[in-house]
Amino acid sequence: MGSGFKDHFSACADGYARFRPQYPPDLAPFLASRCPAPGLAIDCGCGSGQLSGCLAAAFASVWAVDASAAQIQAAPAHERVRYHHAPAEDTGLPPGEADLIAVAQAAHWFDLPRFHDEARRLARPGALLALISYGVTETDGAPGAALAHLYHTVLGPYWPPERHHVETGYRLLPFPFPEEEAPPLAMTASWSLDELVGYIGTWSALKGARAAGEDARLARAVDDLAAAWGPPESVRVIRWPLALRLGRL
Numbered sequence: 001m002g003s004g005f006k007d008h009f010s011a012c013a014d015g016y017a018r019f020r021p022q023y024p025p026d027l028a029p030f031l032a033s034r035c036p037a038p039g040l041a042i043d044c045g046c047g048s049g050q051l052s053g054c055l056a057a058a059f060a061s062v063w064a065v066d067a068s069a070a071q072i073q074a075a076p077a078h079e080r081v082r083y084h085h086a087p088a089e090d091t092g093l094p095p096g097e098a099d100l101i102a103v104a105q106a107a108h109w110f111d112l113p114r115f116h117d118e119a120r121r122l123a124r125p126g127a128l129l130a131l132i133s134y135g136v137t138e139t140d141g142a143p144g145a146a147l148a149h150l151y152h153t154v155l156g157p158y159w160p161p162e163r164h165h166v167e168t169g170y171r172l173l174p175f176p177f178p179e180e181e182a183p184p185l186a187m188t189a190s191w192s193l194d195e196l197v198g199y200i201g202t203w204s205a206l207k208g209a210r211a212a213g214e215d216a217r218l219a220r221a222v223d224d225l226a227a228a229w230g231p232p233e234s235v236r237v238i239r240w241p242l243a244l245r246l247g248r249l
Contacts, residue, residue, distance in 0.1 A: 019198035020050050021134070021189045021240065023104070028058035034180065034246065035099040036126045042098045044088035044115070045106025049075030051132065055102065056080040063098075065091045089114035091122065098122045101249070104132040108165035112174055123249035129177060131170045134187050134240035137199075142228035143236060150200070150221040158208035169243030177247025187242040193232040197222060 032038040041055045046064035048071050055062045056078050066072050067087040075083055086092050088103070089111050101119045103110070119129055136151060138144055165173055191199075200206075200222070209218060226232065 019195060019202055020048070021187060021199070021238070023051055023054045023132070024185055024187055024242070025054070025057070027132075027185060027242075028054050028056075030183070030185070031055070031100055031102065031128065031130055032058040035128050036124060037099050039099045040097050041100040041102060042091070042093065042122055044091070044101060044103045044119075045109065046075070046083070046104075047071045047106065049078070049081065049083070051102060051104040052081045052083075053078050055100070059100065063091075063093055065093070089118050091118060093122060095121045096124050098124060098127050100128050100130065102130045102132060105134065105166065107131045107133070107170060107173060108162040116174075116176060120249060127249045128180075129247040129249050131173070131175070131245040133166045133170050133243050135167050135169065135243065136241070138239045138241075139196075139236050143225060146221070146225040146228040147196075150218075150225060154214070154217055154221045155203065155205040155209055158205040158212065158214075160204055160208075163204065169241070170245045171243075173245075175245060175247055177249060180246040180248060182244035182246050185242045185244070187240045189238045190235050191238050192235055193226060193229045196236075196238060197225075 031041075038059050039061070041059040041062045043052045043055060043062055043064040046052050046066045047068070049064055052062050052064035053076065060080065062078075062081045063084060064072075064075070064081055065084045065086050065088060067085070069085050072083045072085050084091065084093065088106070101122055107115075123129070137147060139147060189195075206218070229236070
């Protein structure tokens with residue numbers, strides 16, 4: 001991989017595959033409806049395949065690409081998904097075949113000028129480029145307040161600067177393509193405390209916080225979340241604001 005690849009996730013690839021939330025089932029059909037045909041979708045920065053499997057429900061085939069070999073190894077097999085270990089800026093895939101080029105929760109890590117060139121190369125005429133992101137995790141009541149404290153106060157100084165682009169729904173990223181509107185889509189999950197804590201364990205800020213000696217403070221924040229939650233097996237609705245930025249290639 002090129003020296004510009006910031007690998008925040010290989011070390012937690014198994015947790016990423018187990019605990020990252022799933023995209024809503026209406027996302028892939030909506031994207032397919034905006035494409036020249038529901039033929040080939042390319043998922044760039046696919047991680048452990050959360051979006052790849054979702055796209056396979058609406059497209060004939062999916063090529064999923066990630067610069068982390070560990071993430072790809074953790075991805076579940078699917079008969080219509082082919083995984084490729086390569087950076088999004090230089091996929092090595094054939095040109096001019098993609099109806100959709102999608103990036104979910106990964107565009108802020110890319111060398112964007114190079115990725116834009118690669119997207120143009122991969123696209124068939126009229127293909128759709130979709131940048132997809134979900135923002136700060138939310139839930140109601142006292143657990144929501146404890147979660148916000150962990151995210152903003154305890155981990156706030158340790159989020160990589162690129163995280164700001166996720167929080168703003170990628171609206172501040174360079175995007176040199178004719179844009180199209182997207183409808184509001186919701187991303188939710190019904191989780192126990194263990195599932196939420198497992199997801200928190202995949203956050204990119206944790207590495208920096210632990211390196212700074214924040215383990216005790218992190219443990220207290222998780223204990224506060226558990227106390228606010230109540231019985232750990234209780235299931236609560238977790239929400240993420242889902243943002244789409246769509247461009248025509």
